[in-house]
Amino acid sequence: MSFSFPSVPRNFRLLEELERGEKGIGDGTVSYGMDDGDDIYMRSWTGTIIGPHNSVHEGRIYQLKLFCDKDYPEKPPSVRFHSRVNMTCVNHETGVVEPKKFGILANWQREYTMEDILTQLKKEMAAPHNRKLVQPPEGTYF
Amino acid sequence: MDSEDDMHDANDAESMDDDYYSGDTAVEYSEDDDDGDDDGDYEFDNDSVDSDDVSTSRRQQKNYIALKEADIRQHQENEITTISTVLSISRVDASILLRHYHWSVSNVHEVWFADEDRVRKAVGLLERPVVRFPNAKELTCGICFESFPLDRISSAACGHPFCNLCWRAYMSTSINGGPGCLMLRCPDPSCGAAIGQDMLNLLVSEEDKEKYARYLLRSYIEDNRKTKWCPAPGCEYAVEFVVGSENYDVSCLCSYGFCWNCTEEAHRPVDCGTVAKWIMKNSAESENMNWILANSKPCPKCKRPIEKNQGCMHMTCTPPCKFEFCWLCLGAWSDHGERTGGFYACNRYEAAKQEGAYDETERRREMAKNSLERYTHYYERWATNQSSRQKALADLHQMQTVNLEKLSDKQSQPESQLKFITEAWLQNVNVLVAGGRFTTITATTTTTTTSIIIIAIVAIIVECRRVLKWTYAYGYYLPEPEHAKRQFFEYLQGEAEAGLERLHQCAEKDVQAYLGPEPPPTDFNDFRTKLAGLTSVTRNYFENLVRALENGLSDVDSQGASSKTATTKSGAAVGKGKSGRGKSSRAGGPSKNSDDHGSWTCDQCTYFNPRSLPACEMCHQPRRNA
Amino acid sequence: MVFIVRYVVRLKPKPVGDFLLCVGTAPGISASPSEENMRYFNVMILGPSQSPYEGGVFKLELFLPEEYPMAAPKVRFLTKIYHPNIDKLGRICLDILKDKWSPALQIRTVLLSIQALLSAPNPDDPLSENVAKHWKTNEAEAVETAKEWTQLYASGT
Numbered sequence: 041m042s043f044s045f046p047s048v049p050r051n052f053r054l055l056e057e058l059e060r061g062e063k064g065i066g067d068g069t070v071s072y073g074m075d076d077g078d079d080i081y082m083r084s085w086t087g088t089i090i091g092p093h094n095s096v097h098e099g100r101i102y103q104l105k106l107f108c109d110k111d112y113p114e115k116p117p118s119v120r121f122h123s124r125v126n127m128t129c130v131n132h133e134t135g136v137v138e139p140k141k142f143g144i145l146a147n148w149q150r151e152y153t154m155e156d157i158l159t160q161l162k163k164e165m166a167a168p169h170n171r172k173l174v175q176p177p178e179g180t181y182f
Numbered sequence: 183m184d185s186e187d188d189m190h191d192a193n194d195a196e197s198m199d200d201d202y203y204s205g206d207t208a209v210e211y212s213e214d215d216d217d218g219d220d221d222g223d224y225e226f227d228n229d230s231v232d233s234d235d236v237s238t239s240r241r242q243q244k245n246y247i248a249l250k251e252a253d254i255r256q257h258q259e260n261e262i263t264t265i266s267t268v269l270s271i272s273r274v275d276a277s278i279l280l281r282h283y284h285w286s287v288s289n290v291h292e293v294w295f296a297d298e299d300r301v302r303k304a305v306g307l308l309e310r311p312v313v314r315f316p317n318a319k320e321l322t323c324g325i326c327f328e329s330f331p332l333d334r335i336s337s338a339a340c341g342h343p344f345c346n347l348c349w350r351a352y353m354s355t356s357i358n359g360g361p362g363c364l365m366l367r368c369p370d371p372s373c374g375a376a377i378g379q380d381m382l383n384l385l386v387s388e389e390d391k392e393k394y395a396r397y398l399l400r401s402y403i404e405d406n407r408k409t410k411w412c413p414a415p416g417c418e419y420a421v422e423f424v425v426g427s428e429n430y431d432v433s434c435l436c437s438y439g440f441c442w443n444c445t446e447e448a449h450r451p452v453d454c455g456t457v458a459k460w461i462m463k464n465s466a467e468s469e470n471m472n473w474i475l476a477n478s479k480p481c482p483k484c485k486r487p488i489e490k491n492q493g494c495m496h497m498t499c500t501p502p503c504k505f506e507f508c509w510l511c512l513g514a515w516s517d518h519g520e521r522t523g524g525f526y527a528c529n530r531y532e533a534a535k536q537e538g539a540y541d542e543t544e545r546r547r548e549m550a551k552n553s554l555e556r557y558t559h560y561y562e563r564w565a566t567n568q569s570s571r572q573k574a575l576a577d578l579h580q581m582q583t584v585n586l587e588k589l590s591d592k593q594s595q596p597e598s599q600l601k602f603i604t605e606a607w608l609q610n611v612n613v614l615v616a617g618g619r620f621t622t623i624t625a626t627t628t629t630t631t632t633s634i635i636i637i638a639i640v641a642i643i644v645e646c647r648r649v650l651k652w653t654y655a656y657g658y659y660l661p662e663p664e665h666a667k668r669q670f671f672e673y674l675q676g677e678a679e680a681g682l683e684r685l686h687q688c689a690e691k692d693v694q695a696y697l698g699p700e701p702p703p704t705d706f707n708d709f710r711t712k713l714a715g716l717t718s719v720t721r722n723y724f725e726n727l728v729r730a731l732e733n734g735l736s737d738v739d740s741q742g743a744s745s746k747t748a749t750t751k752s753g754a755a756v757g758k759g760k761s762g763r764g765k766s767s768r769a770g771g772p773s774k775n776s777d778d779h780g781s782w783t784c785d786q787c788t789y790f791n792p793r794s795l796p797a798c799e800m801c802h803q804p805r806r807n808a
Numbered sequence: 809m810v811f812i813v814r815y816v817v818r819l820k821p822k823p824v825g826d827f828l829l830c831v832g833t834a835p836g837i838s839a840s841p842s843e844e845n846m847r848y849f850n851v852m853i854l855g856p857s858q859s860p861y862e863g864g865v866f867k868l869e870l871f872l873p874e875e876y877p878m879a880a881p882k883v884r885f886l887t888k889i890y891h892p893n894i895d896k897l898g899r900i901c902l903d904i905l906k907d908k909w910s911p912a913l914q915i916r917t918v919l920l921s922i923q924a925l926l927s928a929p930n931p932d933d934p935l936s937e938n939v940a941k942h943w944k945t946n947e948a949e950a951v952e953t954a955k956e957w958t959q960l961y962a963s964g965t
Contacts, residue, residue, distance in 0.1 A: 046845045052871045052882050055899070078896055080886060325877055325911045344912075352911055355878040369912040371904070 047150065053113055054082040057153055070158040072106070083108055085117070087158045092166040096175050097125075103181075104137075104161075106154055116148040119157060124176040128169055135182030137161070245427035246442065248435040249409070249420045251399070257422075258402045261287050269294055274378035275307050277398070281364055285406040306367055306376030311341030323348050324370060336385065338368045340375035349385045353377070357390045361397045361404075413445045414438035430454075439648070451731040452652040460655035464561065481505055482512045557658065564654040570686070571647030577690065578640045639689050639717055646682045646724055650675070656731060667735040674727045681720035688716055837919045839870065847872040851883070851919060855962065856927045860954035861889070864962030868898070868922070870915065880909035881918060890950075890957040892931040892940035900925070901935035 048056070061072045069092070075084035087104040091097025103122040109115065121135035129141035139145035144152060144160045164170055249257065264287055266276035282305045283289040293301050302309065315321055320329045323345035335343045344352070348369075356363040366377040379398065383391055403409045403420045412419045412434035419435045423442045430443040431450050439448035441457075449457045483505035499505040507514055653675050660668055692709065730737060797804045836854035841847075851868040855861030867886040873879050883905065885898030893901040904913060904921055934940030942950040 046847045048873070049842075049845055049848045049869070049871055051869060051884070055882075055884070055897070058897075080888070080896075080898060082897070342912075348911065351878050355875070369910045371908075371910045371913055371917075 050108075050110070050112055051082070054108060057155070058082065060153075060155065065155055070155065070162055072154050072158060075105070081110075085154060086122075087119075087154065089158055089162050089165070092162050095166045095171040096173060097165045097170075100175070100178055104158070106157070108154075113150045113152070116145045116152070117154065117157070119145065119161075120182070122181055123178075124180040124182055126173045126175050127164065128173075129164060133182075245424040245429060246432040247422050248412070248433070249422055250435065251418060254399060254402055254420060258285075258399070261285065265290055271307070272378075274380045275376075278307065278376045278378055279305055281398075281401055281405065285402055303374070306374040308339040308375050311337070311339065312373065312375075313341040313343075315341075315343070325352070336381070338375040338377050338381060340368050340370070340373045342368050342370040342373055342375075344369060346385060350387075353382055353386050354390050357382075357386065357393050357397075361401060363394060364397055364401055410442065410445060412436060412438055413440055448648060449652045449655075451649065451728045452656045456655055456659050457652065459659065460564075463557070482507050482514075560654045560658040564651050567647050567651035567654070571644055571651065574640055574644045574647060574686070574690075578637065578644060581637050581640060636689060636713070639685070639713060642717065642721075643682065643686050643689060646678070646685075646720065649724060649728060650679055650682060653678075653727065653731065670737070671730070671735055674723070674730055678720070678723035678727045681716070681723045685713075685716040685720045688713055834916055834920055834923075837916075837923060839915060839919065845871075847876075849915075853919065853923050853926070855958060856923055859927045860951045861891075861926045861958050861962070864889075864958035865964070866926075866962055870918075872915075877911040877913075880905045880913075881915060883918065883922065888957060888961040890939060890954040891926065892929050892934045892936055892943045893925055895935045899935065901933060 057072075058074060065071060069090040070088065072085055072087040074082060075086045085106040085108065087106055089102045089104065091100040091102065101123070102125055104119060105122055106117045106119050108117040116139065119137040121130055121137070124135070126132070130137055137145065139148075142160075142164070144157055247253075261280060262273050262276045265271070265280055266273045268291070269276065269279075271279070279290055279294075279301070280287070283293065301307075318332070320331055321335045321343040322329050323335065324342055325344050325348035328345065330345045334346050336346055336349050337343050352369055353363070353366065356366050366382075367373070368375040368377065379394065382394055386394070403411055408425055409420050409422045411417075412421060414434060414436050417434060417436040417438060421432050421434055421442065423432065429450070430441045431439060431448040432442045433439045433448075440446065441448050441450075441454060444454040444458060446454070446457050446461065481499040481503060483499065483503055497507050499507070505514075653671075657668075657671065657675065660671060662668070795805065836856070837852070839849045839851045841849050849870040851870050853866045853868060855864035855866065864887075866889060868883055869886055871882045873882060883900060885894055885900065887898075888896075889898070895901075900922060902921060902925055904910075904918065929943060931940040931943035939950070942953070
């Protein structure tokens with residue numbers, strides 16, 4: 041009889057992500073933390089991406105909001121830019137990252153994390169179709 | 183036999199002398215060493231009824247030993263044997279005990295004989311089980327709560343039963359968690375029984391056994407007050423040091439010389455604190471910050487830092503900003519002109535300076551710039567000597583491999599013998615130079631050893647470069663107001679540097695003529711005499727320099743300000759005449775003029791031997807009567 | 809009344825059995841596994857008498873990670889609680905949940921230790937700086953706050 045190991049439940053999974061975020065990730069060009077430290081269900085998160093080299097985004101700081109609902113991580117969080125940005129996968133009106141246009145959200149797997157989303161978004165900024173897009177002024181928000 | 187050993191070791195415990203166990207080869211700890219302990223360390227001295235001077239200098243030379251992995255194992259095994267024998271406990275228990283007390287045999291002795299019960303408790307060495315199941319056929323594992331026949335249950339000395347699978351998982355988790363596995367205890371939360379390597383080896387995988395053994399070996403070096411790994415990249419040797427020795431410079435078998443105290447590269451005569459400060463300074467961003475502060479200002483419009491690279495005060499910021507401004511007053515250039523007294527004399531700056539409006543920032547900028555120039559001066563010289571040293575070191579390695587072969591062909595000496603002599607030489611050069619004691623190279627030797635002499639000279643050059651390099655760090659931190667000291671220091675440093683340059687030139691370039699395929703030219707002996715002379719001169723300069731720095735340039739204090747102008751002439755003489763003799767406390771120890779004292783130079787390898795030795799310390803060639 | 813769940817979760821490399829043995833026998837503590845995830849438990853701890861948490865019913869969640877029992881279970885409070893060793897997210901600072909974990913400990917002992925922590929807060933090893941400071945500077949007032957919070961958040965059904 042084979043037995044697959046029960047997966048880490050939502051809350052403990054988010055606690056793991058929180059601890060990882062608190063320690064700091066890699067070179068620090070992406071980071072995230074809880075938006076509301078009092079929310080025991082850890083739903084609202086803030087992410088930050090520092091724009092990658094060799095792109096119009098270089099050195100710019102982008103803030104994002106991530107929302108992990110009850111069904112996270114079975115379902116992806118909803119992700120939207122708070123800082124204004126011009127990217128093909130981002131809705132120009134609302135700043136929402138449109139899952140259909142962004143692979144990691146479209147093909148979500150429960151192993152993926154918020155860190156993966158932010159890292160992928162940073163890569164996306166340096167992709168040929170986004171690298172040279174004219175950007176709104178820094179410091180403006182959706 | 184047993185009782186004798188007990189006596190012997192109990193005595194050691196009393197004397198609490200760490201040094202006894204260090205500084206010599208492993209053989210010493212073994213049981214067959216039951217002759218007198220007093221001179222066991224220095225067998226050579228046994229039959230020498232000679233002056234203290236000789237044995238002192240020998241002790242200085244032997245204040246550390248480099249250890250290969252096999253040596254480390256041997257030392258560890260021997261100490262375990264000692265403890266196991268003396269305390270009548272198993273080898274595994276002895277190993278646990280030693281690890282707990284940082285591999286200090288004397289420490290273990292002390293605490294054990296003071297309060298054995300307390301030690302047993304703290305370390306987890308139980309004498310009898312805390313739980314017993316005399317008639318059980320099956321036992322329940324305390325981790326998974328399943329029942330197992332006795333052959334699938336194991337326990338540490340405490341008797342708490344766990345199944346072998348749970349043990350294996352428990353041990354494996356711990357081993358893969360790092361060196362903490364060396365302190366593994368029984369899983370029962372109320373029990374502190376130690377888990378030893380023997381039990382572990384019965385239960386875990388080969389891979390985990392290997393890892394555990396690695397940690398145990400590493401622990402012997404890392405948890406031990408007397409030993410450290412050689413910090414050279416990729417080097418796997420360790421160095422055992424006689425704690426309390428004055429001279430911290432040690433040289434690993436890989437030939438890397440380092441300071442045992444701070445594990446930076448060897449830096450005598452400069453102290454560890456200065457070296458740490460200097461290294462920190464070199465790496466610190468603070469210098470960059472100072473540089474930016476001194477050479478750049480933020481563009482008054484876009485705030486990006488603008489670097490000024492000499493020239494006029496009319497600055498234009500880089501595109502897209504392109505703002506034109508005055509470097510002095512940071513005002514728009516358009517404001518400048520006849521109104522401001524002309525383009526190149528911004529009187530607004532002058533005026534403002536007079537009023538004091540710019541004082542604070544400008545003064546800081548000016549100071550930063552001065553301090554930067556000063557730092558650059560010392561850093562350049564430090565770094566140049568460093569690279570010269572690297573070059574000489576590379577030459578040395580090349581000479582050792584290539585030239586030795588050549589020479590042995592040429593001079594029909596077996597290569598192995600030449601190599602042996604060279605290595606013996608080199609091992610001692612570090613100590614000799616760093617200790618402020620140089621070997622005399624005389625011109626009276628036979629031709630067979632020429633190349634060895636050159637190699638030894640290059641080795642000396644390498645060491646001199648090292649000393650010189652660090653004196654620049656010393657100079658940087660020497661307080662500016664101490665004029666007399668500074669002057670004296672710079673004089674000594676200058677003499678040493680000049681001597682070294684001449685020697686380096688001679689040994690690096692001039693020597694080429696004599697290493698070619700042709701037979702040595704006729705003036706070969708002249709060359710050797712010259713080389714010997716230069717070496718001797720340089721040696722004197724460096725001796726003076728090292729000695730002066732090690733006593734904090736105190737000669738200046740004693741001489742007072744009156745000698746300030748005289749130093750130029752008398753500097754060398756001061757070192758030679760005054761400090762050279764009377765002081766015997768330093769590593770140099772007996773620096774009495776050795777020739778008067780009956781010391782002798784080896785005919786074969788030119789090593790300078792103390793009088794007492796009947797054979798050369800380096801190459802074991804018997805002494806010939808002069 | 810004796811609540812025994814004989815759990816047979818087959819795991820590599822060995823079975824973990826009976827880890828819920830006796831959970832129900834400890835007064836004021838209950839734990840029941842969730843239906844979807846056999847390693848995830850809903851836990852209830854009653855505030856110990858003569859503590860500021862007396863009368864409170866505290867909900868916790870507990871998860872046995874893959875490495876269990878070689879690694880400690882993960883536990884946190886879901887009910888808000890004012891305690892120097894428990895933070896706003898309900899995370900608990902308790903040695904046996906960290907470096908003092910032993911595979912011979914059971915869920916029962918862990919929950920008992922948490923209950924004991926409610927009786928004996930340790931402000932010298934705080935997880936919640938502010939609460940710990942409050943505890944050290946004015947214990948009476950801190951205890952009052954703890955009681956209020958118990959009233960406010962832990963008195964429901």
